[in-house]
Amino acid sequence: MSLEQTNTLEINIDRLWETLMVSASIGPGKSVGLSRLTLGEDDKAMRDQFVRWCKDASCQVTIDRVGNIFARREGREPTLAPVLIGSHLDTQIAGGKYDGILGVLSGLEVIRTLNDRGLETKRSIEVVCWTNEEGVRFQPPMMGAGAFSGVHDVDWVLSQLDEDGAVFGEELKRIGYAGPSDRDRKDIDAYFELHIEQGPILDEEGLHVGIVTGGFTSFGAQTVIKGEHAHSGPTPMEKRKDALVGAAIIIAKISEIGWAYAPEGRATCARIDVSPNKYGIIADHAEVTIDVRHPDSNLAAQMYQEAVELVAIASEKANVEIEIVKEWSFGDVDFDADLVDLIRATAVDLNVSHRFILSAAGHDAYHLSAIAPTAMIFTPCKDGISHNEAEHIEPGYTVSGVNVLLNAAVNRANA
Ligand SMILES: [Zn+2]
Structure with a gap:
């Protein structure tokens, strides 16, 4: 039938x-x-x-x-x-x-x-x-x-x-x-x-x-932040290369990008990896993922451009090296x-x-x-x-x- x-x-x-x-x-x-x-x-x-x-x-x-x-x-x-x-x-x-x-x-x-x-x-x-x-x-x-x-x-x-x-x-x-x-x-x-x-x-x-x-339209990236181990007590601020601070600057500023393009824009750092992640020692390594999204593909690209520019800002402020090791896009x-x-x-x-x-x-x-x-x-x-x-x-x-x-x-x- x-x-x-x-x-x-x-x-x-x-x-x-x-x-x-x-x-x-x-x-x-x-x-x-x-x-x-x-x-x-x-x-x-x-x-x-x-x-x-x-x-x-x-x-x-x-x-x-x-x-x-x-x-x-x-x-x-x-x-x-x-x-x-x-x-x-x-x-x-x-x-x-x-x-x-x-x-x-x-x-x-x-x-x-x-x-x-x-x-x-x-x-x-x-x-x-x-x-x-x-x-x-x-x-x-x-x-x-x-x-x-x-x-x-x-x-x-x-x-x-x-x-x-x-x-x-x-x-x-x-x-x-x-x-x-x-x-x-x-x-x-x-x-x-x-x-x-x-x-x-x-x-x-x-x-x-x-x-x-x-x-x-969604853009994503994985960043790797390289700092240096040091004692969290005796090490003066100007001598530090703190990977976690580099990560923190990116995370806070990505959220600001999201707010700047809200309500339609969305920006997230969903994952952070930091090591050694212990008391008393400055982190020498961190990884943060970046994720920006917008229904207008031009604005999504603009958000991503701003996100990429954060790498230089965070790198200078935290005195660390930051590299984008993976990038992706979909949607x-x-x-x-x-x-x-x-x-x-x-x-x-x-x-x-x-x-x-x-x-x-x-x-x-x-x-x-x-x-x-x-x-x-x-x-x-x-x-x-x-x-x-x-x-x-x-x-x-x-x-x-x-x-x-x-x-x-x-x-x-x-x-
Ligand atoms: Zn599903």
Whole structure:
């Protein structure tokens, strides 16, 4: 039986919720959220559970060399490029139960709904779990999607180390998710990603769906600050080369850049590493990461320029050497106009309240947008809280967005 009417399908929200709550029990954090780091035991347990669910839904499961999982529900014309729906199942160290997870499990719910009704689609539909979106244990973030789309060399990804020296490729083998071969990145008709907004706009405006048109332009850098050990008592101020002071100046001034470009601009130093980090001795080494974001790519570039100029200022004030050892940028993307239109038309048809929105966070979809027509759907989260165990959503916040995903993806797969 094939689909004759469009936009008439509805997911089973109770089933989606039960599935989410099983995920919420794998890799619990300190309070109510998750701490499910990439390629750890909990990531393995979640992947195993996800693969079981996909096989129970009669999907064919394949894994590529960086551990991305693809679960395929064959279409009527299997030689046509499939429609992909995906996100990630890894979490932040103090993460919520829904960031990324909702997107993957909504994809699974799309397939289960089609199975319930015995509905065939013309193109195959695949649910994807991308490896290491969060970048907590191995950097950079969005690693699996980046390798898949050709931004990162696969062998380079496999050679990355975590802070304890564990090798990405070996960890992948250890948990049983080192797949045999790379997948053809050209073999995609469209990519959909549903994600919680991770910001407060939809919640504040009481809307159910954000149709993401693109991302904030983001620039990041890692700085290394070299000072010199010295006694914190006898060493006169003018003789000090204090790496921690260099780091502190950068951190304080980055925040000032954020305030200068607020409310739309955002500037952060999320991580500092300092050594020896002991009483009585001046630090000889520090590392600070810089992260600036703005919806206007020119202003984002201007913010980054100001951030880079801080290096000379902090270096002079603290009498230390500062080097930028790594730089990156993402988010300056426009999602596919046809898919954005399709999602909007679907939301209108289903009578779901919606608005256009930009994403201020990084997503796997950014990498996918370089190789295939891509779009994202945001659903609300309470007070916009995310990367926090208190991240909270409810079935009522979510069901409309997943129904939009279901009908839009099926329409695309039948086009
Ligand atoms: Zn995410």
